[in-house]
Structures are given as C-alpha cells and as structure tokens.
Amino acid sequence: MKPEFREKWEKVIPLLENSDKIFVFTHVNVDGDALGSSSAFCLALRELGLDAHMFIDAMPCYDISYMLPEGDYVHVGPEASEIFSERTCGISVDASAKTRIAPGLFALYEKLPVKIKFDHHEMSEGWDFADFDFTDPHWSAACQGITAFITELYERAGKPLSYEVAVRLYSGIVTDTGGFSNSGTTPEAMVTAAELLKIIDRDVTWIFRRNFDDRPEPVARLLGEVFSGMEAYNEGKILLYAAPPEVFEKTGTSAAEFGVAVAEINKTLGCKIAVTLRYDPVDGSGITEGSGAVKVSMRSVKGISAEKICKEFGGGGHECAAGATVMGTLESVKKTVLEKAFEACGL
Numbered sequence: 001m002k003p004e005f006r007e008k009w010e011k012v013i014p015l016l017e018n019s020d021k022i023f024v025f026t027h028v029n030v031d032g033d034a035l036g037s038s039s040a041f042c043l044a045l046r047e048l049g050l051d052a053h054m055f056i057d058a059m060p061c062y063d064i065s066y067m068l069p070e071g072d073y074v075h076v077g078p079e080a081s082e083i084f085s086e087r088t089c090g091i092s093v094d095a096s097a098k099t100r101i102a103p104g105l106f107a108l109y110e111k112l113p114v115k116i117k118f119d120h121h122e123m124s125e126g127w128d129f130a131d132f133d134f135t136d137p138h139w140s141a142a143c144q145g146i147t148a149f150i151t152e153l154y155e156r157a158g159k160p161l162s163y164e165v166a167v168r169l170y171s172g173i174v175t176d177t178g179g180f181s182n183s184g185t186t187p188e189a190m191v192t193a194a195e196l197l198k199i200i201d202r203d204v205t206w207i208f209r210r211n212f213d214d215r216p217e218p219v220a221r222l223l224g225e226v227f228s229g230m231e232a233y234n235e236g237k238i239l240l241y242a243a244p245p246e247v248f249e250k251t252g253t254s255a256a257e258f259g260v261a262v263a264e265i266n267k268t269l270g271c272k273i274a275v276t277l278r279y280d281p282v283d284g285s286g287i288t289e290g291s292g293a294v295k296v297s298m299r300s301v302k303g304i305s306a307e308k309i310c311k312e313f314g315g316g317g318h319e320c321a322a323g324a325t326v327m328g329t330l331e332s333v334k335k336t337v338l339e340k341a342f343e344a345c346g347l
Contacts, residue, residue, distance in 0.1 A: 001148045008132050009149065013156070015114050016050065020087045024054040025109050027100040029256060029295075032211060035060050035067045036172025037093040037118070037142040043069055044150045044165045048157050057102035061256040062219070063211050064175065067168050077104060089114040094142035096121035096316055098129040118146050121316055122307070140182075140189035143172030147192050166199040167207070175211050178263075183302045184318050218252040219260065225251060226261045226276075236270045238341050242330045243278040255280075259297070266299035273306070273341045274299040277333055280325050294333040297323045300344075309340045 016022060024042045026034040038054050045052035053073045060068055068074065090112035095101050096119050101109060117130035120139035139145035147169050154161045173193050177185040230241045241261060248254060258278055266274035280295035296313065299321055300306040306322040315324020326333045
C-alpha cells in the first residue's frame with residue numbers, strides 16, 4: 001500500500017466496521033475488472049460480518065458472469081435506494097469519473113454520507129466525487145490495487161482471504177491485462193496475481209478459457225458480422241466496425257456482448273488502431289439510432305495512445321485500451337473518430 005494511502009485507510013477502516021450497510025458500485029457496461037473488484041469487495045465485507053450490497057447497471061455478458069454472486073444483496077439498478085441510512089458507506093471501484101457510473105446508481109451513491117473510491121485510471125474531468133480517494137494509475141487493474149486493502153481487512157479479523165474472493169480478484173487482473181499480455185501489465189500485478197494463485201491453490205486455466213476462448217454461438221455470429229462489415233483504412237492500419245442497430249437482434253446478442261469485438265479486430269496483423277462504434281442506450285431508450293449517443297471502443301499498439309484520442313471526446317481508459325461516449329450518429333462520430341485516428345498514426 002502506498003504510504004500516502006495509509007493515513008486515509010486508517011480513517012476508512014472504522015467507518016466500514018461501524019457502518020450499518022455498505023454499498024459497492026462500479027462503472028456502466030461492467031467488464032471483468034469492474035465486476036471482479038466490486039463482487040470481491042462485496043463478498044469480502046460480507047464474509048467479515050458486514051452488511052454489504054453491490055449495484056450494477058445491467059447483467060454481465062457470459063464470459064465474466066461467473067463472477068456475479070448469487071443473493072439478494074446483488075442489485076441490478078438502484079431499486080434498493082431506500083435501504084440506506086446515515087451510517088451507510090458507499091464504495092466505488094474502477095470508475096474514474098462520476099459519468100462512468102450509471103446515472104440512477106450515481107444518484108444513489110451521491111446521497112450516501114461516506115463515499116470511498118478505488119480506481120486505477122488517470123484522473124479526468126469529474127474524478128473528484130469521493131471523501132476518500134484511492135486512485136493509483138500504476139495499478140494494472142483495480143483488482144490489483146484493492147487486493148492489498150481487502151487482505152488487510154481479513155488480517156485484522158484474523159481470517160484468511162477466501163477462495164471465492166481470490167478467484168474474483170485474480171479474474172479481474174487477468175481480464176484487464178489481457179491475460180498478462182497488455183503493455184500496462186506491471187511486475188507488481190504479476191506478483192499480486194501469484195499471491196492470489198497461492199490462495200486459489202487449484203487449476204485456473206478455466207478462467208482464461210472462459211474469458212478469452214469460449215464464445216456462445218450468438219457471439220460467434222456477431223463476430224462474423226463484425227469481420228465481414230469491418231472497414232479498413234490506410235492499408236489496414238486503422239480498422240473500424242460501426243454496428244448497425246439491427247445487428248444485435250439479427251444475431252441474438254446484446255450490447256454487453258459486443259465488448260469483445262474491438263479486441264478481436266485488434267488481433268488483425270498490421271492493425272495499429274481498432275475501433276468499434278455502437279449506439280449507446282444512455283437515455284434508457286434502447287440501442288436505437290434515435291438514442292443520440294455512440295459508444296466508442298478503441299485499442300491501439302504501443303506508441304499510439306488510444307487513451308489520448310478518447311480523452312478528446314470526454315472519455316479515457318488506458319494507453320492502449322480506451323473508450324468514450326459521443327453524441328451524434330454513427331456516421332458523424334465515425335468521421336470525427338477517424339480524423340483523430342489518422343492524426344495519431346501520422347497519416
């Protein structure tokens with residue numbers, strides 16, 4: 001734990017221990033690190049005798065769904081908004097800015113008397129929304145960073161960190177580092193993963209297969225649409241797929257399952273920037289052309305910053321993996337994003 005976090009953490013521990021409830025939140029469109037960190041924190045607190053609840057904006061896709069705990073303390077949406085009191089703590093994980101939490105859930109988070117944040121992204125506009133902020137961009141994943149905090153809570157209680165919590169923390173690190181292959185993977189992340197493996201103490205190849213290899217048939221069909229409809233620019237250095245709204249109904253998939261597309265495109269030989277676009281149902285109207293918002297997902301090779309490009313649209317992420325939500329149509333957003341991509345490639 002960083003020395004500058006120690007004093008703040010010592011203040012947070014009694015707040016957690018004396019709270020009547022603890023609500024755990026994460027960002028919209030949960031990925032492996034978001035679900036792993038939020039579910040691990042919630043389960044850990046519950047195993048330590050605290051009344052913790054977790055909130056997500058929608059059900060996760062197949063590859064990471066095993067991380068979602070089963071119980072009435074897991075809430076999809078803010079339907080439990082009336083169960084908090086003046087002694088309820090809120091924890092946000094893996095959300096760099098207030099806009100990264102679903103509006104209904106952030107409205108609940110904002111009401112809570114104590115707000116605590118754990119994140120590993122560079123600070124961006126709207127980052128300051130907690131009383132206690134534990135943000136370290138040097139963490140390869142949120143799960144890497146919070147492992148130390150959760151482990152300390154178990155040690156104070158004289159208990160070992162459990163298998164169920166360790167699996168979720170390990171899975172979050174695995175997914176956010178691309179199976180330890182992304183450029184942002186640090187030696188410290190590998191050490192944390194190794195320590196978690198000692199606790200898991202059994203075969204974990206199923207985690208890699210579930211997250212990187214297994215694909216339900218509808219997702220395979222969706223990827224077929226992606227590759228057949230992919231547009232190539234400048235001899236394949238920039239690859240882009242703009243998802244027409246009907247593609248999800250055609251393939252029997254959801255927006256959450258579309259998240260794999262940009263990573264698959266990025267595997268194409270010679271690709272320097274991979275981009276996917278889809279209409280984003282931020283207004284609750286569904287994935288339709290009239291929703292007025294387009295979700296941009298981007299991957300890049302080292303030396304070209306996807307994060308820098310996405311920050312120009314109010315988004316963010318990591319150097320080689322980032323995203324943003326941009327108002328407009330698929331065509332207008334595609335034109336603007338391509339302009340920035342060409343600039344980044346020096347074209």
